Amino acid sequence: MQIWAIANQKGGVGKTTTVVTLAGLLAEVGYKVLLIDLDPHGSLTSYFSYEPDELDHSVYDLFQTAGDVTENQVNSLLCSTNVERIQLLPASTALATLERRAVEHEGMGLQVARALRHLKDRYDYVLIDSPPVLGVLMVNALAACHHLIVPAQTEFLALKGLERMIRTISMINRARKKKLSYTIIPTFYDRRTQASVSCLRELHKLYPDELASAVIPVDTKFRNASMKGVVPSALDAGSRGVHAYARLLRSLIEQRR
Numbered sequence: 001m002q003i004w005a006i007a008n009q010k011g012g013v014g015k016t017t018t019v020v021t022l023a024g025l026l027a028e029v030g031y032k033v034l035l036i037d038l039d040p041h042g043s044l045t046s047y048f049s050y051e052p053d054e055l056d057h058s059v060y061d062l063f064q065t066a067g068d069v070t071e072n073q074v075n076s077l078l079c080s081t082n083v084e085r086i087q088l089l090p091a092s093t094a095l096a097t098l099e100r101r102a103v104e105h106e107g108m109g110l111q112v113a114r115a116l117r118h119l120k121d122r123y124d125y126v127l128i129d130s131p132p133v134l135g136v137l138m139v140n141a142l143a144a145c146h147h148l149i150v151p152a153q154t155e156f157l158a159l160k161g162l163e164r165m166i167r168t169i170s171m172i173n174r175a176r177k178k179k180l181s182y183t184i185i186p187t188f189y190d191r192r193t194q195a196s197v198s199c200l201r202e203l204h205k206l207y208p209d210e211l212a213s214a215v216i217p218v219d220t221k222f223r224n225a226s227m228k229g230v231v232p233s234a235l236d237a238g239s240r241g242v243h244a245y246a247r248l249l250r251s252l253i254e255q256r257r
């Protein structure tokens with residue numbers, strides 16, 4: 001089981017879209033995929049038609065007490081989606097209260113990793129959608145994953161947010177036994193705009209080893225897919241955006257071999 005976290009401290013850079021699109025592509029070729037929504041806004045949860053305000057059980061349950069998580073507890077949280085091979089561990093809005101209860105975070109950094117131990121043989125891939133804030137939830141995502149994917153919007157303001165994320169990775173690495181590997185993916189790329197073109201050039205210069213060769217273009221099909229609640233490859237497998245994510249996925253899988 002491969003665990004990938006998708007995170008960036010900047011909002012609206014394409015994190016949830018990356019999770020959903022990669023999941024659709026992985027499921028299509030036969031992999032079993034688990035998605036974990038760690039964002040209190042619950043965009044990923046809403047994507048698959050669950051209401052984050054109305055769920056009685058969610059990933060929040062894992063944070064009721066620090067320490068061991070039982071297999072039954074994890075099982076009770078798994079939800080099906082409209083794609084057979086994709087399951088979801090949903091978020092509820094209660095997650096927001098967790099970030100505020102900072103004093104209680106002692107020992108809470110590994111709750112997601114603990115839960116995933118019970119699911120090792122059931123999924124091929126786990127994709128974790130992380131909120132755009134550095135807090136106990138993002139720490140859980142980074143601690144649980146084997147590889148981190150950092151979507152970065154190709155515009156200059158986004159470079160600052162990215163710098164912050166890279167500093168967070170260094171901080172996390174001090175606590176991890178094994179260094180966290182990561183891939184930066186340029187998103188919202190529009191080759192007709194100077195901002196996109198020069199930002200991509202800058203990304204190449206700053207992060208030559210971590211930058212993905214696949215570049216995700218601006219593509220309105222992503223929004224259409226999210227409005228319909230279907231994975232983008234099910235809406236239009238031939239779209240430019242889906243093609244770019246398929247390229248990214250091939251390189252990620254290749255890299256992990």
Ligand SMILES: Nc1ncnc2c1ncn2[C@@H]1O[C@H](COP(=O)(O)OP(=O)(O)OP(=O)(O)O)[C@@H](O)[C@H]1O
Nearest residue numbers: 011012013014015016017132188217218219222223
């Ligand atoms: N490559 C793209 N081209 C066009 N629109 C996109 C693209 N990627 C994402 N979007 C749209 O942009 C919006 C923000 O994307 P998304 O929700 O994936 O970002 P996010 O990083 O998860 O945001 P947040 O930080 O709020 O969780 C969504 O409406 C999504 O459909």
Ligand SMILES: [Mg+2]
Nearest residue numbers: 015016039043
């Ligand atoms: Mg999101």
